[in-house]
Amino acid sequence: MAGFLSSTTGISQFSPPLLASCAAALLLCYLLIGAWVNHRKLRQFKGPLWASCSRSWIFWHECNARLNKAQFDAIRQYGSPCRIGPTLLITDDADVVRHMNAPASQWRRSGWYDGMRLDPRLDSVFSTRDEKHHAELRAKESGGYNGRDIATLEPDIDSRINDVLALIRDRYSNRKTMDIALISRFFTLDVLSTIAFGRPFGFMEANDDLWDYVKSTSSAMFMLTLVVNHSSVRWLFHSRIMQALGAPKVTDKTGMGPMLAFARKAVAERFGSKPVVKQDMLGHFINKGLSQVQCEAEAALQIIAGSDSTTTILQCTMFLLVGTPAAYAKLKDELDQAEKAGTMSGSDIIKYAETQKLQYLQAVIWEGIRLFPPLFGLKAKLAPKGGDTINGVYYPEGTEMAICDAALCQNPAVFGSDAHLFRPERWIEADAATKVKYRQTVDSIFGSGRFLCLGRHIAMMELHKTIAELVRHFDFAMADPMRGIDTHAHSVHLQSNMNLVATPRI
Structure with a gap:
């Protein structure tokens, strides 16, 4: 002792x-x-x-x-x-991406997807890492996203295109400066809510940042980027304390909360004692057996991923196009010639099927996507047990493989020494085999096989129809060519001061 x-x-x-x-x-x-x-x-x-x-x-x-x-x-x-x-690698090789996404591949979603669980109660089709659950949700939801089971999909988009044309004509056609980034965001949010919930949020009608949603997006996306990329931040964010203190709530007056409240109210109307029945995307989900809570979880995903991705492509493609007068003139001429030839709708909004016959329009859109891929989060996949070998390179078990969309889409080995330039002609001048390679490379950013982006069809329909109608109805010019745009990158491109002026053509 x-x-x-x-x-x-x-x-x-x-x-x-x-x-x-x-x-x-x-x-x-x-x-x-x-x-x-x-x-x-x-x-x-x-x-x-x-x-x-x-x-x-x-x-x-x-x-x-x-x-x-x-x-x-x-x-x-x-x-x-x-x-x-x-344990994290990043690739710009489309062959590697397709290998990981192939139906027979043993690569699985990594912990990155846990961070995309936007509803703390359960996973969405995008966040779930359970292969069986993911397959079941995709099977139930795919008919809603690809338009196969929704007859109102294209007419709903047409209604919102008419709204944005009216907004520009009524508010900005007298040489008033318009921020195409802000207008694009208002448009895609109203399209999304119309397709998903049966009515628009009302951004274009108000011509205002409702609930300060756009203003709050930068800080919200920064936090989301931290959550998806860091397991410790993810654990903290998903904890009960943080969910109680910091997560968006339907009772909030600004930011994401009011959007969630809007979505939940729309969902609740379909499950009430006297349920509203509509043949829209939400109605499709309900018909396929999704619960009320699952519909709410999918709604949160649609608001975040569905609008931001399409907004990026729309605003960047329009800005690049206006900043490249030769390309702008070619597209305008193609649209004018198609209208004269009667191969596109006259006074009505152009049909999506008609846009597929316009070669230069397609080249412009694919070139815009190539230079500004919409969602550049890591989207990492996990190497299978025992590892895997791709093109002679061995990846040990547990290796995470992410995708650098920008490097993939500007790979000089695929697109040449001018890969960094906006040049739609590359999609027309190339031979058939090269065009296929171009398309497969850029298309790989949307995933493939079991990981193919469900919203791709809607996004492409929006982009083709909207850009065609904007160029058809207005002559756009840079408001101040010497001023650069403001941009932040937090998994999506958050841009502002993409200022244009519009002069009506018709």
């Missing part, structure tokens, strides 16, 4: 600064050992040294709103696949 007392007395004599120094030294050793272990995991793949030790490389570039650019630069410097995390 005396010896024990003597020992404890000696310990108590250590000064607090010394104890703190010892604790700091132990923590430093722990971090250094952890960094070394992380570095060794995928040491055969090149990438920034910092990135091999922790995800702090990703975090740093997220905080500077340039993760997409950092990924692009890393691939150009180190090659593809490039290592950007201890």
Whole structure:
């Protein structure tokens, strides 16, 4: 006992600064050992040294709103696949993407998708990592997204196109400056709500940022980027405390909350004692057996992913087109000639089927998508048990493989030395085999097979019809060619001050 007392007395004599120094030294050793272990995991793949030790490389570039650019630069410097995390690689190879997405592939969704669980109660078709559940939801929802079971899909889009044409003509046609980024956001949100819930949110009618939704998007998307890319942030965000304190709520007066309230009210009307019956997307989901809670979860996904992606392509393609007068003139001439020839609707909105016969219009849209892929989140897949070999490269079990959409779509090996330029003619001048390669490469950003984006058909219909009608009805010009646009990159392109002026043509 005396010896024990003597020992404890000696310990108590250590000064607090010394104890703190010892604790700091132990923590430093722990971090250094952890960094070394992380570095060794995928040491055969090149990438920034910092990135091999922790995800702090990703975090740093997220905080500077340039993760997409950092990924692009890393691939150009180190090659593809490039290592950007201890277990995370990124590729610009469309063949690798198609291999991972193939029906027989054993690659699975990584923890990144857990962060896309926007409703804490259950997963959506996009967030679920359960293969069986994912297949079941896709089977039930696909008819709603591809329009096969919704006769009102194209007429609903036509109604909102008429709204945006009227908005520009009534509010901006007298040489008033319009921000095509803001107008595009209002348009896609109203299209989305009409298709999904049977009525528009009302952004275009108000010509205003309802509930400050657009204003709040930048901070919300920054947080979402942290959640999907970092398991620790994801755990914290999904905790009950954070859900109670920081998550959007239907009782909120601004931001995402009022949008969710709008969606839940629309869903509740279909499940009430006197349910409203409509043959729209929500009605399709209900007919296929989705519960009220599942419909609400899908609605949250549609608001975030459905509008932001189409907005990016629409605003960027229009801005690129207006900034390239030769391309603008060619598209305008193609539309005028088609109208004179009677191969497109006269006073009505152009049909989607008619747009598929307009070669230059399609080239413009695919070139816009190529230069500004809409959603550039990591979307990482997980290598199967025992690993996998793709094109002679072995990926160990547990490897996460993400996609750099920008590098993939501007790969000089596919698109040539001018891959960074907006040049729609490349889609027309190329031979048949090259056109197929172009299309397959760009199309891979929408996924394929079991991971094909369900909203692709709706987005392409919106884009073809809307860009055709905007160019058909107005002559657009840059409001201030010497002023650059404002842009932030948090999994989507958040842009403003894409200022144009519109002069009515018809």
